[in-house]
Amino acid sequence: MTRTSRRRMGTWWRARWAARSGDAGMTTSEYAMGTIAAAGFATILYKIVTSGSVSGALESVIGKALDAPF
Numbered sequence: 264m265t266r267t268s269r270r271r272m273g274t275w276w277r278a279r280w281a282a283r284s285g286d287a288g289m290t291t292s293e294y295a296m297g298t299i300a301a302a303g304f305a306t307i308l309y310k311i312v313t314s315g316s317v318s319g320a321l322e323s324v325i326g327k328a329l330d331a332p333f
Contacts (some may be wrong), residue, residue, distance in 0.1 A: 311317055
């Protein structure tokens with residue numbers, strides 16, 4: 264089998280697989296929904312990390328790490 268025929272065969276298989284799966288990739292609306300979900304998750308995580316109890320615990324851990332003897 265020559266290089267050209269192998270290349271054509273590979274292209275053919277990729278096209279067949281994309282046609283069978285019915286999903287060639289994400290659409291713009293799916294990217295938008297993913298971005299909105301990521302922003303929402305980041306906001307919730309930010310609120311949790313900056314809350315009083317978590318902030319105090321993080322400061323305590325960092326303080327202990329900086330005061331550790333070498």
